[in-house]
Amino acid sequence: xxxxxxxxxxxxxxxxxxxLGLDKDTPVDPIISIDPxxxxxxxxxxxxxxxxxxxxxxxxxGVDDANGTKTKDEDGTDVISGGTLSVYYHLHSxxxxxxxTIKVSTSRENPEVESVYNVWRTSDWxxxxxxxxxxIIFKNHPDLRRILMxxxxxxxxxxxxxxxxxxxxxxxxxxx
Amino acid sequence: MGLLDKxxxxxxxxxxxxxxxxxxxxxxxxxxxxxxxxxxxIEMMATSASHYDFDRFGVIPRxxxxxxxxxxxxxxxxxxxxxxxxxxxxxxxxxxxxxxxGSCANCGGPYWExxxxxxxxxxxxxxxxxxxxGCPPRPEAxxxxxxxxxxxxxxxxMRKKTA
Numbered sequence: 340x341x342x343x344x345x346x347x348x349x350x351x352x353x354x355x356x357x358x359l360g361l362d363k364d365t366p367v368d369p370i371i372s373i374d375p376x377x378x379x380x381x382x383x384x385x386x387x388x389x390x391x392x393x394x395x396x397x398x399x400x401g402v403d404d405a406n407g408t409k410t411k412d413e414d415g416t417d418v419i420s421g422g423t424l425s426v427y428y429h430l431h432s433x434x435x436x437x438x439x440t441i442k443v444s445t446s447r448e449n450p451e452v453e454s455v456y457n458v459w460r461t462s463d464w465x466x467x468x469x470x471x472x473x474x475i476i477f478k479n480h481p482d483l484r485r486i487l488m489x490x491x492x493x494x495x496x497x498x499x500x501x502x503x504x505x506x507x508x509x510x511x512x513x514x515x
Numbered sequence: 516m517g518l519l520d521k522x523x524x525x526x527x528x529x530x531x532x533x534x535x536x537x538x539x540x541x542x543x544x545x546x547x548x549x550x551x552x553x554x555x556x557i558e559m560m561a562t563s564a565s566h567y568d569f570d571r572f573g574v575i576p577r578x579x580x581x582x583x584x585x586x587x588x589x590x591x592x593x594x595x596x597x598x599x600x601x602x603x604x605x606x607x608x609x610x611x612x613x614x615x616x617g618s619c620a621n622c623g624g625p626y627w628e629x630x631x632x633x634x635x636x637x638x639x640x641x642x643x644x645x646x647x648x649g650c651p652p653r654p655e656a657x658x659x660x661x662x663x664x665x666x667x668x669x670x671x672x673m674r675k676k677t678a
Contacts, residue, residue, distance in 0.1 A: 488632065490594040497631045504631045508594050515627045515635045 340437045341390060343369035345493035349390065354381055368429070368440045375426070375443035375452040379479075380456035385430060385441075393439070399424040400427050401469035405500040407447055419501045424450045424473055445475065454480040472498035524641045534673050541584070542573075542668040545612070547663070548583035549576035549604065551600040552590025555617040555651040558588040562654040574662055585664070587657075588643075591619035591626065592634045612668070614660050615643040618650045625650075 341349070347361040350371065358381075359372040373381050385393040396443055408421025428441040445452055454477040455462045466477040468487040474496040485492060494505040504513055548570075563569045563576065575581045580603045590645055592600060604611070615637050618624030623635035633674035637643060644667060 489598075502631070509598060511594060511597055511634060511639055513594065513631075513635075515623060 340435055342437075342503060343371070346391065346437075346439055347371055350384070351497070353384055355361070365440075368438045370427070370440045370442045372442045372444070375445045377453070378428075378431055378441070378443050379453040379455050379458060381427070381441070381453045385439075386458055392432045392434040395431045396455070396461045396465075397429040397431050399429075399455075399462050399465035399469065401425070401473040401475050401498070402427060402481055403473060403476065403498060403500045404444070409501075416503055417501045418443065419447065419499075422447050424499075426452050426469060427476060428455070450475045451478055452476070452479050454483075456480055472496055474499070532546065536640055537673060538669050538671055541610075542665040543608075544584075545664070545668075546577045546584045547574055548580050548586040548607070549578050550586060550589075550603065552588070552592065552596065553617075553619065555589035555620070558651045558654055559616065559657060562657045562658060566652040567658065569658075569661075572658075572665070573663065580604075580652040583607050584610070585612040585614060587614045587616050588620040589616040589638045591624065592637050592640075593632045594634055595632070597634045597637070597640050600637065601640050610671075612644045612664055613637070613641055614645045614647060614657075614664060616647045616649075616650055616657060616660070618648065621646050621648065 342365060342409075343361060347358070347418055350358045350373075354373075354377065357374040357377040359374065362370045362372070364374045380426065385391050402425040404423045404425055405419055407419045409417050410421055424443040424447055425442055425444045428437070430441060431438050433490055442453055449474070454466055456477075456479070463465050463480075463482075466480050467483060469475050470483055471487050472478060484490065488497065494507070494508075495502055496506075507513060561567060563574075569575070580586070584607075586604065586607065588600065604613070616623050619626065619633070620637045623630060623633050626633035627635055634640065645660045645664045647656055649656050652660075
């Protein structure tokens with residue numbers, strides 16, 4: 340069992356610059372921020388290292404940080420430009436009995452994160468959901484298409500803070 | 516209707532209007548499409564089970580829309596599901612009936628404002644005969660809805676479908 344600082348130091352020693360920071364001031368597991376383009380390599384290390392053994396990806400979730408500049412468009416709804424979208428990986432080691440949260444942030448305009456499909460197979464549908472809801476592109480995912488919304492949904496990504504629902508979908512009125 | 520209270524000593528002759536006889540037969544064997552969507556479907560299954568026993572009204576689930584008389588929209592209809600429900604409805608032979616069960620199928624229910632994925636009422640896609648309110652409705656409420664549908668069928672004309 341390792342605490343978050345020990346895990347952070349281990350990662351820092353192995354990956355240096357790619358490990359961005361440790362946030363311990365959280366109500367749940369501490370969060371380690373890393374480089375979105377290296378998450379598959381760091382993930383493989385987290386899974387295989389004898390002292391870490393993070394064999395279980397409990398959940399992968401997307402977040403719209405909504406920290407860009409907000410402007411109103413002509414009908415008064417928010418449009419956000421700039422800022423970041425984030426992905427959180429909640430890891431658990433069933434062997435070492437410790438937990439950690441990994442966070443990557445990527446730009447809102449071109450949200451690309453490496454897929455961890457080859458590290459934790461659980462991430463397959465989780466990444467598809469994050470893509471479906473936030474439009475985050477997981478590079479090298481084998482089958483990145485919508486999972487919940489209809490395949491022909493063209494109105495965008497529903498859980499983004501500046502999402503606007505369409506008036507019609509396939510001839511059906513959508514608003515109440 | 517008085518079809519069954521005639522004594523057989525009458526010479527086994529029962530006089531009734533053909534229309535009444537047809538309607539009585541139809542309303543006594545409403546076969547529903549075996550189709551459930553959300554928590555309302557659990558109540559619908561409870562209604563089918565022994566305690567409430569849908570079968571005593573002649574309601575049994577069929578596994579294909581081609582053999583079904585009625586479809587109970589039991590739950591939240593997402594936009595994705597709405598296109599499939601429309602196709603199921605179109606595959607059912609006439610005369611066909613629709614019971615909209617619960618707030619979600621009636622009007623979107625709790626998803627009416629922020630449910631980006633929910634159709635705000637199944638009647639935007641297919642014509643509804645009976646609306647059953649509730650979230651979810653108790654089996655008694657669904658039975659009441661079925662009795663209302665039977666009432667509707669009872670007064671139908673053979674010449675023209677009114678429901």
